[in-house]
Amino acid sequence: MTRSAIIVGAGPNGLAAAARLAEHGAQVTIYEQGPHVGGAARSADALGPGTTVDLGAAAHPFGIGSPAFRHLGLESHGLRWLHHRYPMAHPLESGPSALLHPDLEDTSATLGEDANAWRLLHRAVAGHPLESLANATGPLLRMPPHPALMAGFGARALWPAGPLARLVFRTEAARALFAGSAAHSMLPLGHPFTAGFAVLFGGLGQSLGWPVARGGTQAIINALMQHLALAGVQVHTNSPVRDLRELPASDAILLDVTPRQLLQLSGTGIGGRYAEHLRRWKYGPGAYKVDYLLDGPIPWRDERTAHAGTVHVCGNLAEVTAAEHEVGSGRLPGRPFVMLAQPSAVDESRAAEGRQVIWSYAHVPNGCTAQAGALVDRQIERFAPGFGERVIGRVETPPRALEDWNPNLVGGDIGGGSLRGTQQLLRPAPTLRPYHAGAPGLYICSSSTPPGGGVHGMAGWHAARAVLRDWGVAVLPTRSPAAEPRPGSR
Numbered sequence: 001m002t003r004s005a006i007i008v009g010a011g012p013n014g015l016a017a018a019a020r021l022a023e024h025g026a027q028v029t030i031y032e033q034g035p036h037v038g039g040a041a042r043s044a045d046a047l048g049p050g051t052t053v054d055l056g057a058a059a060h061p062f063g064i065g066s067p068a069f070r071h072l073g074l075e076s077h078g079l080r081w082l083h084h085r086y087p088m089a090h091p092l093e094s095g096p097s098a099l100l101h102p103d104l105e106d107t108s109a110t111l112g113e114d115a116n117a118w119r120l121l122h123r124a125v126a127g128h129p130l131e132s133l134a135n136a137t138g139p140l141l142r143m144p145p146h147p148a149l150m151a152g153f154g155a156r157a158l159w160p161a162g163p164l165a166r167l168v169f170r171t172e173a174a175r176a177l178f179a180g181s182a183a184h185s186m187l188p189l190g191h192p193f194t195a196g197f198a199v200l201f202g203g204l205g206q207s208l209g210w211p212v213a214r215g216g217t218q219a220i221i222n223a224l225m226q227h228l229a230l231a232g233v234q235v236h237t238n239s240p241v242r243d244l245r246e247l248p249a250s251d252a253i254l255l256d257v258t259p260r261q262l263l264q265l266s267g268t269g270i271g272g273r274y275a276e277h278l279r280r281w282k283y284g285p286g287a288y289k290v291d292y293l294l295d296g297p298i299p300w301r302d303e304r305t306a307h308a309g310t311v312h313v314c315g316n317l318a319e320v321t322a323a324e325h326e327v328g329s330g331r332l333p334g335r336p337f338v339m340l341a342q343p344s345a346v347d348e349s350r351a352a353e354g355r356q357v358i359w360s361y362a363h364v365p366n367g368c369t370a371q372a373g374a375l376v377d378r379q380i381e382r383f384a385p386g387f388g389e390r391v392i393g394r395v396e397t398p399p400r401a402l403e404d405w406n407p408n409l410v411g412g413d414i415g416g417g418s419l420r421g422t423q424q425l426l427r428p429a430p431t432l433r434p435y436h437a438g439a440p441g442l443y444i445c446s447s448s449t450p451p452g453g454g455v456h457g458m459a460g461w462h463a464a465r466a467v468l469r470d471w472g473v474a475v476l477p478t479r480s481p482a483a484e485p486r487p488g489s490r
């Protein structure tokens with residue numbers, strides 16, 4: 001008998017869940033509230049005709065190594081990863097930018113007396129990136145697919161990144177590179193487990209890279225949609241779901257939403273302790289996004305920075321620590337941590353010839369209503385004097401506007417919920433069945449479940465497995481073909 005499933009929300013997790021269920025013969029229908037599929041992985045011409053701006057995610061260390069995406073073979077549906085000369089750069093006021101090279105040995109060689117410590121911290125992930133991702137992109141409370149690797153990773157990961165960087169590194173460059181990667185956690189750098197983000201992001205950068213998708217992040221979604229069309233999945237856009245009782249009958253409903261939205265839905269049948277846990281769910285800091293159109297590359301003081309895919313704009317370890325501490329305490333820092341991507345440096349399709357699309361966002365308190373755009377301008381200008389004169393177009397998207405666009409981005413939180421305390425390990429509730437949503441046949445598959453934020457589709461992939469197991473269907477193994485050698489790696 002053919003089973004049927006409904007997916008609410010067409011973000012990368014909803015789409016990946018649909019793909020896995022369809023692969024096992026289920027009839028799948030997706031309902032998306034907005035006019036377009038893709039969630040926070042969409043791109044559009046937000047800086048005028050001819051531009052391609054990533055409205056959410058831009059850089060893809062997780063996307064390129066995602067077990068789900070590799071299994072689905074998105075490259076055969078037109079997805080192309082583009083790599084910069086450096087996956088990441090971190091400008092410093094005291095000297096040249098610190099540069100993450102695509103190869104661990106090349107980065108280590110630039111770090112002088114910190115070469116050995118850098119190598120030791122990143123060797124396991126850089127040497128086994130796909131296995132490390134398979135470990136890191138599943139529920140943490142389970143036997144990982146590569147236990148020995150996970151044990152080594154865990155020993156490094158549980159440290160707070162700031163104190164660890166001060167303990168093991170002597171150079172400003174190594175400390176800054178480590179702090180910048182740790183800041184992807186959006187946690188104060190004194191928080192346990194922030195070193196895990198630094199080691200994972202750094203290790204992936206020095207092996208798989210932090211590529212952009214040719215034509216914008218939308219290309220990942222387009223490839224997923226092509227796959228789903230061939231699998232017969234039906235998609236309804238402009239179809240917000242408010243009451244589950246209004247949906248057609250199905251054997252399972254998977255919700256690509258966060259806890260607050262789940263509680264607002266009618267007809268879920270959830271209650272008791274599960275609902276209580278969802279009510280206590282905490283959202284993380286917000287993103288204040290600023291996209292720029294420039295008439296040329298950013299005039300970085302260290303011009304090698306223009307060849308980096310992602311740039312962490314904030315300053316040295318002390319400055320990153322201070323900025324993240326302020327945001328963690330609910331205050332807007334004067335010098336916020338800014339994540340910046342330069343896709344045009346490798347993807348000429350993003351803007352007309354000679355022009356550059358620059359994507360950036362600052363870490364700000366959740367729901368921040370202050371005008372933070374000028375702070376982002378100033379942070380970039382500190383390390384790239386003359387930047388402002390290059391700007392010919394500009395769009396600001398504050399946290400509230402992000403949430404208006406995509407209700408999963410509560411208060412501008414781009415990760416589906418804070419990673420503070422137990423929320424990193426136990427998402428969205430303290431249970432060994434994180435994808436079961438507290439009522440029979442109901443599942444949650446968004447970034448509020450393991451492994452959390454990022455365009456990897458792995459929450460959806462694991463949620464689909466939970467559904468298939470409940471149906472008593474034998475689940476096909478995930479095939480993850482070996483990584484392609486990439487330019488710059490040995």
Ligand SMILES: Cc1cc2nc3c(=O)[nH]c(=O)nc-3n(C[C@H](O)[C@H](O)[C@H](O)COP(=O)(O)OP(=O)(O)OC[C@H]3O[C@@H](n4cnc5c(N)ncnc54)[C@H](O)[C@@H]3O)c2cc1C
Pocket residue numbers: 008009010011012013014031032033034037038039040041055056057058059060061062063239240241242256257261287289361402405406407408409414415416445446447448452453454455456459
């Ligand atoms: C500014 C920004 C920068 C980011 N940068 C990166 C990056 O560089 N790299 C990276 O890997 N990740 C990045 N991320 C995070 C990444 O985009 C998200 O973690 C990822 O998109 C989460 O996928 P999801 O499917 O869980 O949810 P989403 O992508 O948020 O999709 C959820 C979908 O559900 C729909 N929906 C919600 N409620 C309903 C309803 N009631 N009915 C119907 N539909 C509904 C929404 O409209 C949306 O389309 C970024 C995100 C943002 C916003």
